[in-house]
Amino acid sequence: ESKRAGGARITFYDSSLNRAGDWLFSLEQRLPRAIAEGELVLHFQPKVRLSDFRIVGLEALVRWQHPEHGLIFPKDFVALAEETGQIVELGKWVVRACIRQQAAWRAEGLALVPIAFNVSARQLEDDHLCAFIRDELEAHALEGRLLEAEVTETGLVESVEQAGRVLAALEGLGLSIALDDFGSGFSNLNYIRSMPIGTIKIDRAFVCDIRNRPSDAVIVESIVALAHKLGLCVVAEGVETLEQIVHLKTARCDVVQGYYLSRPVPAAAACELVRGAYVKQG
Numbered sequence: 403e404s405k406r407a408g409g410a411r412i413t414f415y416d417s418s419l420n421r422a423g424d425w426l427f428s429l430e431q432r433l434p435r436a437i438a439e440g441e442l443v444l445h446f447q448p449k450v451r452l453s454d455f456r457i458v459g460l461e462a463l464v465r466w467q468h469p470e471h472g473l474i475f476p477k478d479f480v481a482l483a484e485e486t487g488q489i490v491e492l493g494k495w496v497v498r499a500c501i502r503q504q505a506a507w508r509a510e511g512l513a514l515v516p517i518a519f520n521v522s523a524r525q526l527e528d529d530h531l532c533a534f535i536r537d538e539l540e541a542h543a544l545e546g547r548l549l550e551a552e553v554t555e556t557g558l559v560e561s562v563e564q565a566g567r568v569l570a571a572l573e574g575l576g577l578s579i580a581l582d583d584f585g586s587g588f589s590n591l592n593y594i595r596s597m598p599i600g601t602i603k604i605d606r607a608f609v610c611d612i613r614n615r616p617s618d619a620v621i622v623e624s625i626v627a628l629a630h631k632l633g634l635c636v637v638a639e640g641v642e643t644l645e646q647i648v649h650l651k652t653a654r655c656d657v658v659q660g661y662y663l664s665r666p667v668p669a670a671a672a673c674e675l676v677r678g679a680y681v682k683q684g
């Protein structure tokens with residue numbers, strides 16, 4: 403690339419930048435085929451209740467099993483899909499995959515726990531999402547309470563009324579709603595007040611240093627106290643150590659999720675975790 407600046411010709415070429423651009427461009431081009439040809443997979447991460455260390459839910463996290471590049475993580479394609487609008491198709495794929503997974507596990511006789519899926523702002527813009535989920539649930543004779551939708555604050559800012567309507571409809575189908583990454587944005591309490599939110603997921607930024615930063619411990623305790631007074635459940639994200647668990651238990655946090663308990667794992671491994679009913683205890 404070259405630029406003209408006051409007559410002097412400055413040429414610059416950043417090959418690494420360009421390569422990153424090419425890479426993202428190629429992913430964008432291929433994503434529709436990836437969805438259609440079954441290259442997306444879900445991994446599942448358990449949510450563990452602190453009172454008895456039982457698995458009370460799973461979070462579905464999408465990965466792209468690319469034939470040439472191997473396993474690709476959401477940071478490399480989810481934001482891209484949000485920008486291009488492909489997230490709507492991707493989101494439908496995710497919901498359908500969650501419902502089919504539950505139906506398959508039910509057929510195997512597994513005691514089902516709710517599966518949470520992540521919802522992007524774009525998906526809350528139209529009401530088709532609810533009809534789609536309702537139809538998929540019906541097609542597999544599955545109860546809505548076996549699904550949970552995780553939304554982030556940024557997913558709600560665009561149109562609070564529209565998002566509230568969609569979330570209320572999802573709640574009407576029996577789904578529970580969790581506010582993801584809480585504390586990382588504006589932490590607008592208005593959302594908690596005006597949306598049918600049942601769970602707050604405290605962002606891992608407040609969890610990682612909870613042992614060394616008293617202010618983080620105070621923030622977590624305060625969020626938990628507020629949430630409990632409002633009748634909400636609290637999940638702490640990104641739990642990597644036993645010390646963090648001890649602090650979160652002291653703070654009266656209800657549920658923990660993170661590498662210490664289990665990384666996100668493929669369906670077969672997740673099934674084994676749920677069968678075992680509990681993971682590593684401190």
Ligand code: C2E
Pocket residue numbers: 447462463464475476477480489493496519520521522552582583606639640641642659660661662666
């Ligand atoms: P999220 O919903 O907040 O999910 C938690 C992320 O933290 C996941 O990353 C998970 O693997 C990671 N994580 C879990 N435990 C730990 C831990 O102990 N330490 C650390 N450092 N990380 C941990 P992942 O799977 O790469 O997903 C990143 C984000 O991509 C998600 O954040 C979510 O916002 C988005 N995402 C994932 N799947 C989907 C999807 O199906 N649809 C949409 N719209 N977004 C998705």
Ligand code: MG
Pocket residue numbers: 461520552582
């Ligand atoms: Mg999430």
Ligand code: MG
Pocket residue numbers: 582583603605639
């Ligand atoms: Mg999160």
Ligand code: MG
Pocket residue numbers: 583
């Ligand atoms: Mg996140």
